Ligand SMILES: NC(=O)C1=CN([C@@H]2O[C@H](COP(=O)(O)OP(=O)(O)OC[C@H]3O[C@@H](n4cnc5c(N)ncnc54)[C@H](OP(=O)(O)O)[C@@H]3O)[C@@H](O)[C@H]2O)[C@@H](O)CC1
């Protein structure tokens with residue numbers, strides 16, 4: 001496509017910790033490329049024309065501290081107001097699909113994180129054996145032991161119409177029967193136009209069957225490095241370009257039909273195939289398991305909020321990019337705050353305890 005990415009972000013207080021990467025065009029074929037991009041965007045992508053034009057003409061603009069402040073503001077814009085006029089459920093009913101014999105912590109982390117960020121109700125759809133274990137961690141989660149039953153789809157479909165977002169994969173495992181059920185659940189969720197966040201073993205399934213999610217504009221994939229490589233091999237040829245992380249995440253998103261991809265790592269890179277955002281919020285060097293689950297659960301709620309708020313509140317930007325940047329920033333801040341208290345003994349449970357203060361610090365209006 002002749003596109004390259006330029007990192008031009010920075011941040012306040014004199015140190016680079018967050019940035020924005022915008023697409024820029026090589027050489028002087030830029031005008032032609034812009035025109036081609038515009039036509040392709042309008043034909044394939046379908047956001048309002050003004051948003052496409054705005055994006056195309058902001059390609060060469062310098063973005064820095066102000067961009068980062070804008071991103072914080074965009075996240076604040078999507079957070080629903082706490083008022084006495086709402087009833088239970090309005091700020092988010094989130095489903096988590098995952099939890100099997102081996103892994104019960106991951107769906108718990110995702111579900112409780114969604115609640116701590118501000119969802120009202122969280123439903124976990126897991127296997128029969130995993131359910132009592134997950135329930136015992138927390139009375140806050142509604143747990144359905146249905147995922148390994150032959151009528152898993154019908155059981156989940158009873159709840160689907162009430163769900164605002166579905167997080168698929170934390171602690172799911174890779175059993176073929178389970179994955180087949182999840183495949184059907186994904187199709188039913190897409191048919192209802194519900195946002196889907198896919199992580200962990202859900203990404204394993206997508207790497208086997210990319211068509212399952214290809215082009216679904218309400219999907220967000222959250223791969224770590226290994227999961228990213230697996231997806232890359234499934235839809236692109238040749239090795240991942242380790243010298244151009246931004247270009248790689250942009251390409252993977254494009255190859256998957258411009259769905260949102262969040263590549264987690266030292267810096268989180270977020271792309272919808274048109275632009276790439278970078279999240280470099282200071283975290284810590286503690287890499288205990290479960291941090292990705294905190295991220296996917298948080299993102300479930302924030303994706304719902306962002307889509308509800310719409311492009312007017314995100315200044316024309318893709319709401320899912322804003323949601324993803326917000327969830328990454330929050331996860332890293334939780335990691336940072338927990339590490340200040342517990343150092344090497346920090347675990348994901350300690351990070352979850354920081355969600356409230358981290359959220360207020362970052363996004364309170
Ligand atoms: N408490 C719980 O219940 C938790 C359960 N979880 C659940 O576990 C399930 C499997 O998930 P997964 O991430 O372990 O699987 P997969 O992608 O096969 O990785 C396997 C191997 O890849 C490597 N590796 C991983 N990341 C890397 C990186 N960034 N950079 C480089 N290498 C990396 C590493 O290999 P190693 O270094 O050990 O050789 C690792 O062992 C899934 O359901 C998930 O939700 C977790 O959520 C945690 C909390």
Ligand SMILES: Nc1ncnc2c1ncn2[C@@H]1O[C@H](COP(=O)(O)OP(=O)(O)OP(=O)(O)O)[C@@H](O)[C@H]1O
Pocket residue numbers: 200223224225264265266267268283284285287288289290291292293294295328331332
């Ligand atoms: N090297 C790093 N430095 C700082 N933050 C990191 C680093 N690697 C990952 N993170 C952060 O940790 C969070 C989880 O990413 P990670 O790569 O650990 O996911 P994961 O492997 O899926 O985790 P899980 O153990 O839940 O499966 C993300 O928000 C990411 O920003």
Ligand SMILES: [Mg+2]
Pocket residue numbers: 199200224292293
């Ligand atoms: Mg993970």
